[in-house]
Amino acid sequence: MSKVQVLDTSGKKVSEMSVPKEIFAYPVKEHLLYEAVVNYRANQRRGTASTKTRSEVRGGGRKPWRQKGTGRARAGSTRSPLWRSGGVTFGPKPRSYYYSLPKKARRNALKSALSMKLAEKQLLILKALELKEPKTKEGAKLLKSLKLDSALIVDHHQNKNLFLSFRNLPKAKAVDCNSVNVYDVLNHKWLVFTQTAFESLMEKLK
Numbered sequence: 001m002s003k004v005q006v007l008d009t010s011g012k013k014v015s016e017m018s019v020p021k022e023i024f025a026y027p028v029k030e031h032l033l034y035e036a037v038v039n040y041r042a043n044q045r046r047g048t049a050s051t052k053t054r055s056e057v058r059g060g061g062r063k064p065w066r067q068k069g070t071g072r073a074r075a076g077s078t079r080s081p082l083w084r085s086g087g088v089t090f091g092p093k094p095r096s097y098y099y100s101l102p103k104k105a106r107r108n109a110l111k112s113a114l115s116m117k118l119a120e121k122q123l124l125i126l127k128a129l130e131l132k133e134p135k136t137k138e139g140a141k142l143l144k145s146l147k148l149d150s151a152l153i154v155d156h157h158q159n160k161n162l163f164l165s166f167r168n169l170p171k172a173k174a175v176d177c178n179s180v181n182v183y184d185v186l187n188h189k190w191l192v193f194t195q196t197a198f199e200s201l202m203e204k205l206k
Helices: 030-044 103-119 136-146 160-165 182-187 195-205
Strands: 002-007 013-019 123-126 151-155 172-176 190-194
Touching: 013 195, 030 103, 030 182, 103 123, 103 182, 103 195, 123 195, 136 160, 136 172, 151 182, 151 195, 160 172, 190 195
Parallel strands: 002 123, 123 190, 151 172, 151 190
Antiparallel strands: 002 013
């Protein structure tokens, strides 16, 4: 097992802890990372785009001209898709874009993302994260003391002050240890765990 430093909120070393080799020595599989990101983004889609077919467009009930004798093409409605202000052919309708990846693929994709962060030395473990009050300036102050520009902060959801303090910071996000996903890990430069959240996630991935 390799070891990582455990820091305090000022960035000073407090202790060391071992990280499981089966997770952080896992090979970085780019195809799995790609599949996980595409899956996450697809599942975030609302799928509310909608167009009207010729039967749904208002009007067009009267035949515009007689069938024969005018020299023009046959027409039965002014709401034909061929006409201006007509219906749309094969346009989008409300639908769900949701699909799920196999459990093993999701787990291995997260292992790949975690091992990549460790290899790039962009993973930090903090002893604890206790903010005095739920204010954005407290979150910004923490990032400044750790010298982080873009970070995903992982802790337990009971730490309400932490989650509220990071809610309005554009380049930082706080998530519960049970909600860590590949997209968020890759979308932020730094990955920051509290020690208890890190241990909980390791138990889950073993």
